[in-house]
Amino acid sequence: MSGIFCIQKFLAHSSNFSDIVHASMKAKIIITPKKAVVDPQGKTVQGALEQMGYKGVTSVHVGKYIEIDLAPGTDKAAAQKALNDAAHKFLSNPIIEDYKLEIE
Amino acid sequence: MNFAVLQFPASNCDQDVIHAFGNVLGHSARYVWHKENSLGDADAVIVPGGFSYGDYLRCGAIARFSPVMQAVKQFADNGGLVIGICNGFQVLTEAGLLPGALVRNRDLQFHCEHIFLKTATHDSPFTNKIPAGKILRIPIAHGEGCFYADKETLDSLVAHRQVLWQYCDAKGNLTDTANPNGSLLNIAGICNERRNVAGLMPHPERASEPLLGSDDGRSVLESMIHSLQSKQAATVA
Numbered sequence: 001m002s003g004i005f006c007i008q009k010f011l012a013h014s015s016n017f018s019d020i021v022h023a024s025m026k027a028k029i030i031i032t033p034k035k036a037v038v039d040p041q042g043k044t045v046q047g048a049l050e051q052m053g054y055k056g057v058t059s060v061h062v063g064k065y066i067e068i069d070l071a072p073g074t075d076k077a078a079a080q081k082a083l084n085d086a087a088h089k090f091l092s093n094p095i096i097e098d099y100k101l102e103i104e
Numbered sequence: 105m106n107f108a109v110l111q112f113p114a115s116n117c118d119q120d121v122i123h124a125f126g127n128v129l130g131h132s133a134r135y136v137w138h139k140e141n142s143l144g145d146a147d148a149v150i151v152p153g154g155f156s157y158g159d160y161l162r163c164g165a166i167a168r169f170s171p172v173m174q175a176v177k178q179f180a181d182n183g184g185l186v187i188g189i190c191n192g193f194q195v196l197t198e199a200g201l202l203p204g205a206l207v208r209n210r211d212l213q214f215h216c217e218h219i220f221l222k223t224a225t226h227d228s229p230f231t232n233k234i235p236a237g238k239i240l241r242i243p244i245a246h247g248e249g250c251f252y253a254d255k256e257t258l259d260s261l262v263a264h265r266q267v268l269w270q271y272c273d274a275k276g277n278l279t280d281t282a283n284p285n286g287s288l289l290n291i292a293g294i295c296n297e298r299r300n301v302a303g304l305m306p307h308p309e310r311a312s313e314p315l316l317g318s319d320d321g322r323s324v325l326e327s328m329i330h331s332l333q334s335k336q337a338a339t340v341a
Contacts, residue, residue, distance in 0.1 A: 033207075037252055038286065040210050064161075090169070093162055093198065095205040096252060 025070040027083050030100045031092045032063035066091055076103055105332050107133040108146035110176070110192075112167045117153035117189065117307065124309040124325060125150075131329065138170035147332050148185040149176055151192030153245070153307060163206065163248045164194035173199055185229055185328055186301045190246055193293070193303030202296055202303050203261065204253035210286030214247040218318065219284055221292055221306060222272040225265045228295050229331035230302045233323050239276050240269075240320040242306040244284060249305040251287035251294075261294060269293040269304055 033039045039061055046060040070079055083101055092099040107125045111118050118135060125133035133150075136143060143149060156167035167173070173195075180186050180201055188196035196202045209215060221240040223231050234240070253261065261267055270290040273282040278290045285305070293304025308321025 036254065037207060038210060038250070040208055040212050040286075044212060090165065091161070093165070093205055095197075095254070096207055 112156035153190030
């Protein structure tokens with residue numbers, strides 16, 4: 001099942017909202033099925049692309065994209081560590097999926 | 105015997121399990137809400153089928169973090185009997201109580217039909233009362249029931265006789281056409297190495313009395329009862 005998760009946290013006691021928006025950070029997590037796991041959804045999409053005439057597609061993998069908004073002032077290294085932990089334990093299943101985490 | 109049947113938001117086979125253990129087999133069966141921290145005086149735990157938490161993220165991925173799952177893990181660590189049916193199987197793999205994972209059916213279709221099952225070993229608390237050589241006709245109802253594990257895990261499952269049930273044809277042959285979802289080795293159900301935690305995609309509780317079109321699943325439930333009664337008798341003696 002694909003989906004986008006947006007978790008927004010705002011500073012409760014901040015006086016300047018525009019500063020918060022400006023300083024906010026976003027984590028992006030892309031989850032894909034491991035190559036060893038059969039991905040019938042990817043194969044079906046690939047078949048449809050070929051049928052539509054798109055040439056040169058060698059494989060398609062359908063995964064998930066998760067977007068997480070982080071509170072302004074969050075320490076990037078600490079967030080990286082915490083989200084890697086969450087991605088490994090919860091957001092992805094390491095038995096069947098790989099993930100890539102980016103914080104910007 | 106006291107059976108604890110977990111209830112997550114969107115569990116939908118919990119009542120069937122209560123009916124099968126309570127009304128059909130005459131034991132005590134009660135619901136345990138997922139926010140509970142204790143299983144009370146349960147002799148065994150059933151994690152029923154359904155779509156816990158809407159199957160969001162991955163099937164069973166959110167349910168495994170429910171407070172009650174800590175108690176289930178503790179219960180299993182102490183040797184208690186736990187069985188996960190359908191979504192319950194997915195919850196137990198996500199929780200790490202069973203190896204492997206359940207992914208999308210290979211044809212992307214939701215399968216709701218009766219299938220045939222071969223019992224791979226009778227040496228478990230979940231299979232000991234299944235008549236030898238009997239092919240079970242039991243319903244399935246799932247979209248993500250394709251059992252996957254890496255080669256090392258699969259080899260270990262086979263070596264330790266942890267495969268309990270496999271999809272087969274009416275004569276018991278493990279063919280590819282009899283495999284409804286693409287599961288590796290036609291696996292329909294497994295147990296852990298200690299043999300006290302099991303999971304299966306088919307629904308034995310939906311085949312527990314002739315009125316339902318099959319009572320082949322009853323022997324799975326009776327196996328658990330037999331195993332608990334034997335353990336109780338051994339403790340008393």
